[in-house]
Amino acid sequence: MDQAAVPVLEARNLSKYFGSVIALQDISLTLMKGEVLCLLGDNGAGKSTLIKTLSGVHRPDSGDYLVEGVPVTFNSPREALDHGIATVYQDLAMIPLMSIARNFFLGSEPTTGWGIFKRFDMQRANAIAREELAKMGIDIRDPEQAVGTLSGGERQSVAIARAVYFGAKVLILDEPTSALGVKQAGTVLRYIAKARAQGVAVIFITHNPHHAYPIGDKFTILKRGRTLGTYTKAEIQRDEMIRMMSGGEELDALEHELREFTGDGSMGALADVSMP
Amino acid sequence: MTIKTVEKPDERVRREGTLRKLLRRPELGAVGGALLVWLFFAATAGDRGFLSLRGTANYLEVAAELGILAVAVALLMIAGEFDLSVGSMIGATGMITAVLSVEMGWNIWAAIAVSLVFALAVGAINGVLVNRTKLPSFIITLATLFIIRGMTVGFTRLITGRTQVSGIKEALGFDSAAAFFASSLKILDPSSARGAMAEFSVSILWWFLVAALATYILLRTRPGNWIFGIGGDETAARNVGVPVNRMKIYLFMATALTAWLVSTIQVLSVGSADTLRGEQREFFAIIAVVIGGTLLTGGYGSAIGAVFGALIYGMVSQGIVFTGVDSDWFLVFMGAMLIIAVLVNNYIRKQASEAK
Numbered sequence: 001m002d003q004a005a006v007p008v009l010e011a012r013n014l015s016k017y018f019g020s021v022i023a024l025q026d027i028s029l030t031l032m033k034g035e036v037l038c039l040l041g042d043n044g045a046g047k048s049t050l051i052k053t054l055s056g057v058h059r060p061d062s063g064d065y066l067v068e069g070v071p072v073t074f075n076s077p078r079e080a081l082d083h084g085i086a087t088v089y090q091d092l093a094m095i096p097l098m099s100i101a102r103n104f105f106l107g108s109e110p111t112t113g114w115g116i117f118k119r120f121d122m123q124r125a126n127a128i129a130r131e132e133l134a135k136m137g138i139d140i141r142d143p144e145q146a147v148g149t150l151s152g153g154e155r156q157s158v159a160i161a162r163a164v165y166f167g168a169k170v171l172i173l174d175e176p177t178s179a180l181g182v183k184q185a186g187t188v189l190r191y192i193a194k195a196r197a198q199g200v201a202v203i204f205i206t207h208n209p210h211h212a213y214p215i216g217d218k219f220t221i222l223k224r225g226r227t228l229g230t231y232t233k234a235e236i237q238r239d240e241m242i243r244m245m246s247g248g249e250e251l252d253a254l255e256h257e258l259r260e261f262t263g264d265g266s267m268g269a270l271a272d273v274s275m276p
Numbered sequence: 277m278t279i280k281t282v283e284k285p286d287e288r289v290r291r292e293g294t295l296r297k298l299l300r301r302p303e304l305g306a307v308g309g310a311l312l313v314w315l316f317f318a319a320t321a322g323d324r325g326f327l328s329l330r331g332t333a334n335y336l337e338v339a340a341e342l343g344i345l346a347v348a349v350a351l352l353m354i355a356g357e358f359d360l361s362v363g364s365m366i367g368a369t370g371m372i373t374a375v376l377s378v379e380m381g382w383n384i385w386a387a388i389a390v391s392l393v394f395a396l397a398v399g400a401i402n403g404v405l406v407n408r409t410k411l412p413s414f415i416i417t418l419a420t421l422f423i424i425r426g427m428t429v430g431f432t433r434l435i436t437g438r439t440q441v442s443g444i445k446e447a448l449g450f451d452s453a454a455a456f457f458a459s460s461l462k463i464l465d466p467s468s469a470r471g472a473m474a475e476f477s478v479s480i481l482w483w484f485l486v487a488a489l490a491t492y493i494l495l496r497t498r499p500g501n502w503i504f505g506i507g508g509d510e511t512a513a514r515n516v517g518v519p520v521n522r523m524k525i526y527l528f529m530a531t532a533l534t535a536w537l538v539s540t541i542q543v544l545s546v547g548s549a550d551t552l553r554g555e556q557r558e559f560f561a562i563i564a565v566v567i568g569g570t571l572l573t574g575g576y577g578s579a580i581g582a583v584f585g586a587l588i589y590g591m592v593s594q595g596i597v598f599t600g601v602d603s604d605w606f607l608v609f610m611g612a613m614l615i616i617a618v619l620v621n622n623y624i625r626k627q628a629s630e631a632k
Contacts, residue, residue, distance in 0.1 A: 078516075098505065106501060108516070
């Protein structure tokens with residue numbers, strides 16, 4: 001088989017149950033090199049469970065999980081990381097009181113010297129951190145400054161740059177933009193595009209279609225633990241996507257209900273209300 | 277894509293960077309505090325011997341015996357854990373050395389080696405218990421504090437019928453061991469009219485050695501980076517592959533090791549062991565560490581800070597004697613010092629690490 005045609009990450013009918021709760025049912029998705037897959041869904045749709053399953057926190061109860069065509073089972077996030085699947089969590093991305101360079105290399109510090117004189121090569125760490133961030137378009141003033149001095153968007157970006165530097169083939173981003181303002185979210189989206197340009201495949205989790213639509217190549221919409229299908233950008237319009245995410249019929253019913261309260265038909269399209 | 281090398285300094289980094297770099301160091305507050313305390317006692321008790329060589333040797337030795345302990349406790353606390361068992365560990369290891377060398381007639385080196393093994397084993401047990409039970413180390417080591425102290429008193433009375441063992445200076449191999457742990461450098465004190473000698477204890481040297489090693493590990497090695505990471509966010513550290521459990525076990529072993537070193541120094545310089553020795557050392561060690569700028573919740577701090585925290589402790593506890601004030605007031609002073617230090621350190625940390 002042609003190497004380029006093998007998906008870097010593939011899920012086939014993944015299911016995950018917590019007791020009697022069906023958190024995920026028959027989720028299938030494929031992700032190619034240099035592709036951004038947006039995972040969309042309302043709260044409780046199963047987005048978090050799905051990424052935790054893909055990143056090695058949970059083990060699926062049934063279904064196949066393949067990395068570069070090879071079936072895998074991960075017992076820990078570290079094992080997933082060793083297979084090139086890096087997850088950047090919204091809150092756990094960085095340790096605020098540590099410097100950018102120390103954060104960047106935590107767990108994979110460059111060393112110099114040998115034997116008992118082997119030491120953490122701070123100079124190289126600082127230089128690499130700076131250079132890698134510059135590559136992503138993040139211009140930091142001082143790699144020794146604490147991560148706490150960075151803005152939320154910058155922190156996410158540093159985490160993304162770190163994952164890319166350490167050879168991530170797949171980058172799973174858990175709601176990287178949800179806590180950010182418009183401008184900062186734009187910054188993060190730009191870094192996602194840069195990572196894609198470097199050949200990294202990205203799974204971008206969000207509940208904001210306005211962040212997903214500009215960057216995504218494919219869109220998988222989750223609802224109540226199932227997929228409503230995967231669409232390429234050509235196949236789906238933004239408005240249609242919003243409708244599917246929040247449940248079109250429910251929205252129609254709600255609109256109808258609300259119209260009865262106000263007594264006139266001037267509600268307008270409710271879908272617009274969710275736009276920022 | 278071409279990458280510009282970043283050799284030339286960034287125009288947005290102001291040249292006054294040294295000051296900010298200094299502000300970023302956790303120990304800044306403790307260094308300033310130590311200077312203030314020294315000035316205070318120099319002014320109030322300078323003419324009564326605080327400034328003399330003998331006075332200096334005196335408070336340095338007191339600071340050293342706490343400082344050795346505080347340095348290891350600092351590393352542990354930066355990793356987000358506590359060790360309250362170090363105080364009773366001092367009593368236990370000292371007693372093991374004394375009982376084996378005096379009552380059993382062992383060579384003192386062998387006795388010291390056995391108590392070292394005991395300390396490392398108990399430290400490892402502390403670490404394993406914390407890892408396995410996931411309970412706060414505060415609780416685990418509070419329990420081991422009592423267990424170790426109780427067993428020390430119980431066994432000692434069972435074996436010797438007393439709670440004190442003396443006569444260590446007559447033990448086999450004492451002279452060579454004392455050279456290592458209990459010797460001193462004698463310098464003629466010029467302020468003394470009768471030619472008294474100031475004795476700088478070798479424990480001061482041990483203190484500096486331990487502090488230098490800890491600082492090197494913390495700032496210049498991979499495990500040092502892991503210690504910060506574990507204290508900052510244990511889950512995040514684990515997710516990037518930091519061996520969190522192993523590091524914690526090593527750190528508990530390190531605090532036990534320094535407790536052993538302190539007890540060995542004490543036993544050899546005093547010539548006796550007491551089951552109650554080391555009482556409340558765990559609290560004074562934590563105070564020294566916190567005064568030294570280490571965050572109680574972990575993730576931030578320094579070993580040098582703990583050195584200065586211990587120095588403050590030494591100067592206050594001895595300086596108060598020189599001033600002629602009743603030393604009963606010492607505890608009040610240390611408690612007040614602790615609160616002031618935490619407030620100052622919090623302020624400095626905010627300045628250094630928050631988004632402007």
